[in-house]
Amino acid sequence: MTLRSKLSLGTVQFGLDYGVTNKNGQVTISQARDILDCAKQNNIKTLDTASLYGNSEKVLGGIGVDDYQIITKTTFLKDDVDEVINNFYKSLENLNRTQVEGLLIHNIKDIENKQFEALFEKLNALKESNLVKKIGFSTYTPEQVVFLLANFDFDLIQVPFNVFDTRLIDNGLLQALKDKGVEIHIRSVFLQGLLLDFDSLGGYFSSWENKFDDYQKMVKDSGFSLLEYALNFVLNVEEIDKILVGVNNNKQLIEIVKASQKKVDNPLLPFSINDINLLNPSLWK
Numbered sequence: 001m002t003l004r005s006k007l008s009l010g011t012v013q014f015g016l017d018y019g020v021t022n023k024n025g026q027v028t029i030s031q032a033r034d035i036l037d038c039a040k041q042n043n044i045k046t047l048d049t050a051s052l053y054g055n056s057e058k059v060l061g062g063i064g065v066d067d068y069q070i071i072t073k074t075t076f077l078k079d080d081v082d083e084v085i086n087n088f089y090k091s092l093e094n095l096n097r098t099q100v101e102g103l104l105i106h107n108i109k110d111i112e113n114k115q116f117e118a119l120f121e122k123l124n125a126l127k128e129s130n131l132v133k134k135i136g137f138s139t140y141t142p143e144q145v146v147f148l149l150a151n152f153d154f155d156l157i158q159v160p161f162n163v164f165d166t167r168l169i170d171n172g173l174l175q176a177l178k179d180k181g182v183e184i185h186i187r188s189v190f191l192q193g194l195l196l197d198f199d200s201l202g203g204y205f206s207s208w209e210n211k212f213d214d215y216q217k218m219v220k221d222s223g224f225s226l227l228e229y230a231l232n233f234v235l236n237v238e239e240i241d242k243i244l245v246g247v248n249n250n251k252q253l254i255e256i257v258k259a260s261q262k263k264v265d266n267p268l269l270p271f272s273i274n275d276i277n278l279l280n281p282s283l284w285k
Helices: 031-043 055-061 081-094 108-112 115-126 142-151 173-179 203-222 224-235 250-260
Strands: 007-010 047-048 067-072 100-105 130-139 154-159 184-185 244-246
Touching: 007 031, 007 250, 031 055, 031 250, 055 067, 055 081, 067 081, 081 100, 081 115, 100 108, 100 115, 100 154, 115 130, 115 224, 142 173, 173 184, 173 203, 203 224, 224 244, 224 250
Parallel strands: 007 047, 007 244, 047 067, 067 100, 100 130, 130 154, 154 184, 184 244
Antiparallel strands: none
């Protein structure tokens, strides 16, 4: 596998206005089509979406995504397991597909629901029916990964990981996942764009300013740009199978592809900041 083939395209921007440094809003249909064409030309064959990403699935289905591997996600489990399964069939309809590569539990708290065992059985049935090739989970914390490894058999996991957030390496969980044969997809490689632009951040981030300054100095001394460093740090982590990147236009994707081709002579150092208030964007204010 080449480093570039590790790239996977996130499509939340196709359906929502997303990202702390995104000043342009949701991408247009025309921009989405251009981004997908660029992805195909650069051997990016995996797309990540979800029924909860606005109209992202419909946009993809309208453009046509037969040449891509699709990872989508469940709706949240309330009281009705069949509702979640029916929503998956709606996802297939919106995507104009008869099968997807992966189906992830989107809301990890669903595992606490008394109906979850029944839901997981139905996900396995979808897999046996060849509507889904792989089932798994989207997670937020190392503790959740530990629990899943101890209690479930699954094929695929999506986890946050980046140069600031190296908890899954530090505690050996990436290796533990590989030992169980789980395919690892990572998101938040740029921490919603924060790792690419430290000048546009609001007051919430002021307590980490000194750390951000130290990190930028380290990157500058390495001879890499912020994009090149953040991307190549994760590209060169052997256990990772796919790296999810999101863009708002064609130009950004071309820049990411170009950065992925940067020659790395020595391992790039992490800059771990073990503060959940920074590492989890859902906590940002």
